[in-house]
Amino acid sequence: MASNSFGKIFRITTFGESHGEALGVVIDGCPAGLELAAEDINSWLQLRKPHVSQYVSPRSEPDKAEILSGVFQGKTTGAPIAIMVENIDTDSSKYEPIKNILRPGHANFTYYEKYGVFDYRGGGRASARETLCRVAAGAVAMKILAKQQIKTAAFVKSIGSVVMAAPLPDIDLLRKLTYDSPVYCPNATTADLMIREIEKVKAAKDSIGGIVEFWAENLPAGLGDPIYSKLEANLASAMLSIPASRGFEIGAGFAAAAMTGKEHNDQFVKLNNKITTVSNNAGGVLGGISTGMPLVGRVAFKPTPSIMQPQKTVDINGDECELQLPAGSRHDLCVAIRAVPVVEAMCALVIADAILYNQAISS
Numbered sequence: 001m002a003s004n005s006f007g008k009i010f011r012i013t014t015f016g017e018s019h020g021e022a023l024g025v026v027i028d029g030c031p032a033g034l035e036l037a038a039e040d041i042n043s044w045l046q047l048r049k050p051h052v053s054q055y056v057s058p059r060s061e062p063d064k065a066e067i068l069s070g071v072f073q074g075k076t077t078g079a080p081i082a083i084m085v086e087n088i089d090t091d092s093s094k095y096e097p098i099k100n101i102l103r104p105g106h107a108n109f110t111y112y113e114k115y116g117v118f119d120y121r122g123g124g125r126a127s128a129r130e131t132l133c134r135v136a137a138g139a140v141a142m143k144i145l146a147k148q149q150i151k152t153a154a155f156v157k158s159i160g161s162v163v164m165a166a167p168l169p170d171i172d173l174l175r176k177l178t179y180d181s182p183v184y185c186p187n188a189t190t191a192d193l194m195i196r197e198i199e200k201v202k203a204a205k206d207s208i209g210g211i212v213e214f215w216a217e218n219l220p221a222g223l224g225d226p227i228y229s230k231l232e233a234n235l236a237s238a239m240l241s242i243p244a245s246r247g248f249e250i251g252a253g254f255a256a257a258a259m260t261g262k263e264h265n266d267q268f269v270k271l272n273n274k275i276t277t278v279s280n281n282a283g284g285v286l287g288g289i290s291t292g293m294p295l296v297g298r299v300a301f302k303p304t305p306s307i308m309q310p311q312k313t314v315d316i317n318g319d320e321c322e323l324q325l326p327a328g329s330r331h332d333l334c335v336a337i338r339a340v341p342v343v344e345a346m347c348a349l350v351i352a353d354a355i356l357y358n359q360a361i362s363s
């Protein structure tokens with residue numbers, strides 16, 4: 001497994017398994033002089049934590065980050081920053097009876113095929129618990145964005161057939177309302193409908209998919225590097241590396257395929273002595289380079305593979321069997337909800353890397 005790192009200059013490497021001793025991230029390439037405390041990271045980790053509401057996994061973890069290196073007297077030194085989070089609430093006993101069963105929608109079949117071994121305890125390395133490392137690194141990346149007044153947000157746009165209509169234009173309010181919502185949807189009316197949708201699938205012992213939208217504002221024009229490091233290509237790579245992600249789009253995205261050129265083209269205008277566009281179907285990127293308009297994209301998440309009803313499958317020897325998760329199994333009903341801070345963190349990581357990359361190639 002040789003692909004646990006992401007980013008060119010602001011480069012993260014994550015480690016750890018769901019039920020191992022700890023998980024963490026090493027950040028290489030972070031500039032010196034940024035104020036950084038464990039609390040900055042912990043406030044982000046709280047947003048991703050299981051148990052933030054009744055609609056997500058009831059695993060109860062304190063998720064407290066410890067900064068092991070790279071920070072001295074409250075400031076980054078330019079040395080690698082190592083962040084570690086201990087696993088506390090790891091009851092692996094429930095996984096013992098199903099350890100040889102191939103779980104539909106899970107990664108154990110492909111891990112067995114490729115590596116011949118699988119850490120079945122909570123999904124091991126394939127577990128979405130790894131995403132806490134991304135959120136911890138994202139909290140550090142946010143410091144680089146904040147220096148340039150760049151703001152980010154992400155929110156649940158849809159769950160099943162319930163779709164939020166026009167989003168709020170104010171990014172700060174959008175972000176606040178999102179993280180105040182039990183389903184991370186900033187529109188209270190839509191959130192109620194989403195909750196009903198989740199309760200329906202819960203009663204049916206099933207799960208459901210959803211879409212997370214992300215925004216970033218105040219980006220300068222010029223981030224992103226053609227040809228193979230186009231900003232949207234790096235974002236796509238970042239988002240599609242999140243477990244359970246199944247689709248990515250930027251701007252009008254797949255809807256662009258049903259539009260005419262006249263409808264889709266964003267007209268240029270000069271406003272307050274600055275060249276900008278009237279609309280933003282491009283989602284803030286042209287030719288792989290940021291336009292200065294808000295970066296807007298979406299990530300589709302599949303329904304949670306763990307469901308409480310029996311499923312037909314086979315074991316690692318190919319013998320037919322039935323998978324029934326034991327009562328009290330802990331999992332998310334809709335992974336899109338807890339994916340929100342992960343998407344926001346991945347967006348921050350890509351932007352921070354693009355900022356530092358521009359500085360590196362121009363120096």
Ligand SMILES: Cc1cc2nc3c(=O)[nH]c(=O)nc-3n(C[C@H](O)[C@H](O)[C@H](O)COP(=O)(O)O)c2cc1C
Binds near residue numbers: 126131242306331
């Ligand atoms: C934030 C988040 C939480 C998740 N929680 C669960 C969960 O509780 N149960 C589960 O079966 N899958 C969960 N997943 C999805 C699995 O980790 C993922 O589907 C699985 O590892 C297979 O990988 P793939 O879907 O990317 O192919 C979660 C994903 C994310 C992003």
